[in-house]
Amino acid sequence: MKKNSRFTIVILCFYKLKxxxxxxxxxxxxxxxxxxxxxxxxxxxxxxxxxxxxxQSLFMLKTSQVTFFAGTPIEDIDAKNTxxxxxxxxxxxxxxxxxPNKDFVFKRGLMQEHFNENYMESEKYPKSTFKGTIQNIDSxxxxxxxxxxxxxxxxxxxxxVEQNQxxxxxxxxxKNGLFVESSFFVKLEDFKIDRPKIVWEKLAEKVEVKLKFExxxxxx
Amino acid sequence: xYRIKNSFFIVLFSVxxxxxxxxxxxxxxxxxxxxxxxxxxxxxGTKIINGHSIECTKKxxxxxxxxxxxxxxxxxxxxxxxLDGATIRFGFDYGIxxxxxxxxxxxxxxxxxxxxxxxxxxxxxxxxxxxxVLLGTTAIKTDNWTAKLxxxxxxxxxxxxxxxxxxxxxxxxxxxxxxxxxxxxxxxxNPNAQNNVFALGLGLRYKISKRMAIVGEYFYAxxxxxxxxxxxxxxxxxxxxxxxxxxxxxxxxxxxGMVEHQFIGMTRENITNGINSIRIGFNLNRVFxxxxxxxxxW
Numbered sequence: 001m002k003k004n005s006r007f008t009i010v011i012l013c014f015y016k017l018k019x020x021x022x023x024x025x026x027x028x029x030x031x032x033x034x035x036x037x038x039x040x041x042x043x044x045x046x047x048x049x050x051x052x053x054x055x056q057s058l059f060m061l062k063t064s065q066v067t068f069f070a071g072t073p074i075e076d077i078d079a080k081n082t083x084x085x086x087x088x089x090x091x092x093x094x095x096x097x098x099x100p101n102k103d104f105v106f107k108r109g110l111m112q113e114h115f116n117e118n119y120m121e122s123e124k125y126p127k128s129t130f131k132g133t134i135q136n137i138d139s140x141x142x143x144x145x146x147x148x149x150x151x152x153x154x155x156x157x158x159x160x161v162e163q164n165q166x167x168x169x170x171x172x173x174x175k176n177g178l179f180v181e182s183s184f185f186v187k188l189e190d191f192k193i194d195r196p197k198i199v200w201e202k203l204a205e206k207v208e209v210k211l212k213f214e215x216x217x218x219x220x
Numbered sequence: 221x222y223r224i225k226n227s228f229f230i231v232l233f234s235v236x237x238x239x240x241x242x243x244x245x246x247x248x249x250x251x252x253x254x255x256x257x258x259x260x261x262x263x264x265g266t267k268i269i270n271g272h273s274i275e276c277t278k279k280x281x282x283x284x285x286x287x288x289x290x291x292x293x294x295x296x297x298x299x300x301x302x303l304d305g306a307t308i309r310f311g312f313d314y315g316i317x318x319x320x321x322x323x324x325x326x327x328x329x330x331x332x333x334x335x336x337x338x339x340x341x342x343x344x345x346x347x348x349x350x351x352x353v354l355l356g357t358t359a360i361k362t363d364n365w366t367a368k369l370x371x372x373x374x375x376x377x378x379x380x381x382x383x384x385x386x387x388x389x390x391x392x393x394x395x396x397x398x399x400x401x402x403x404x405x406x407x408x409x410n411p412n413a414q415n416n417v418f419a420l421g422l423g424l425r426y427k428i429s430k431r432m433a434i435v436g437e438y439f440y441a442x443x444x445x446x447x448x449x450x451x452x453x454x455x456x457x458x459x460x461x462x463x464x465x466x467x468x469x470x471x472x473x474x475x476x477g478m479v480e481h482q483f484i485g486m487t488r489e490n491i492t493n494g495i496n497s498i499r500i501g502f503n504l505n506r507v508f509x510x511x512x513x514x515x516x517x518w
Binding site: 086095096097098100106107113116117124127131218 | 248251252260278279281315392430431507509513
């Protein structure tokens with residue numbers, strides 16, 4: 001949300017209002033509105049609200065990068081995914097993320113096979129989702145241009161298990177949208193992903209997940 | 221009048237409509253739609269037991285394979301259920317591209333060297349009911365020549381196999397494969413034996429857990445094509461154990477050779493002889509990633 005774009009909206013409002021104001025003069029009696037100002041205010045609010053909701057509070061994911069590190073000092077097990085889908089509603093603070101599990105790319109093809117076949121069971125559980133709300137949405141001041149810390153509380157659904165998670169992230173306004181960055185840990189045991197002891201690849205107990213999401217305003 | 225009323229309602233509904241819009245459905249509407257959904261990992265190993273499976277070595281991966289077949293278990297404890305007499309094959313496979321892999325190997329049987337090319341033609345998907353792989357194997361026997369001495373020329377020591385591997389993963393646990401095979405031997409001693417041997421293979425896999433599967437394999441070649449004392453039935457039953465980076469394949473089979481032309485058409489023990497034909501064997505695979513996938517870096 002930038003100052004100049006907000007300014008444009010106000011100008012647009014006035015332009016529209018000028019027209020409606022003139023028409024309204026004729027129809028106030030029909031609508032049983034004694035006060036023209038009430039009508040004017042209402043229209044102004046509705047218009048602005050619709051514009052606000054439409055263009056500025058709903059953001060969709062443009063480019064994304066989800067990486068995780070599940071290795072140990074002995075063996076690096078990491079993967080990257082650029083096929084996520086996500087939306088942020090800045091008005092309500094709602095965030096929804098969906099990550100297709102099959103699109104995690106590993107350095108070693110065999111690890112990718114094990115990830116899909118043995119750990120994530122991607123045929124059975126094709127995607128991981130997160131649905132949450134930014135807790136401090138009201139105190140967010142994106143106009144300042146400074147990156148803002150956010151705490152997102154929600155439900156992470158992975159491997160068929162739903163878990164409450166509080167994820168800390170940093171959000172900042174960009175030239176044409178939003179940039180969200182986060183890093184958090186997921187405990188495999190919580191999601192019923194078993195780590196067999198005889199396996200040569202040693203899996204970490206906690207997996208570090210990193211996100212880099214670039215959002216743009218959503219237009220239909 | 222209508223115009224103002226309409227515009228009023230349009231504005232009103234656009235506000236209400238957007239408020240009601242669900243992020244879930246928005247996300248669902250924009251998730252990438254896959255037109256073709258491929259089915260992967262039909263078998264665990266690149267070999268079912270004796271013969272190749274539809275799986276190829278992954279791109280950039282080098283697979284080291286140790287295969288052992290022991291003597292028939294019929295002698296019991298005397299030769300420790302055949303473990304005293306081992307024939308081996310060791311080999312390397314490498315995935316050049318996603319669809320092409322190559323391999324070389326060396327066997328005790330016939331002191332043979334073999335090489336193969338394995339090309340993925342079709343992958344199983346929602347549009348294609350089964351995957352198809354083409355396999356070509358060439359082998360050379362370097363053991364002492366036992367037939368007529370004047371026949372001992374280089375070309376007579378060569379064996380070729382072509383296989384069309386057709387496989388389907390029916391469920392998450394169950395996969396099946398049929399393998400029409402043509403084995404060409406450049407030299408046969410018996411005048412009734414054929415240079416070209418046609419055979420048909422059947423392979424089955426049933427996963428009993430995430431990392432273990434029961435596999436079965438059968439090759440049939442009409443014995444009239446073969447030389448005397450050789451049988452056209454090769455049976456194998458085994459257990460695949462995957463331990464991350466390694467695959468152990470333990471099995472029972474009546475074949476001692478581990479190259480196509482050996483276990484198809486050169487099986488000496490008929491399976492009907494029971495324990496006097498059945499051997500213990502194992503394949504041990506280890507995969508090393510030589511070229512890492514660059515798309516995955518952080």
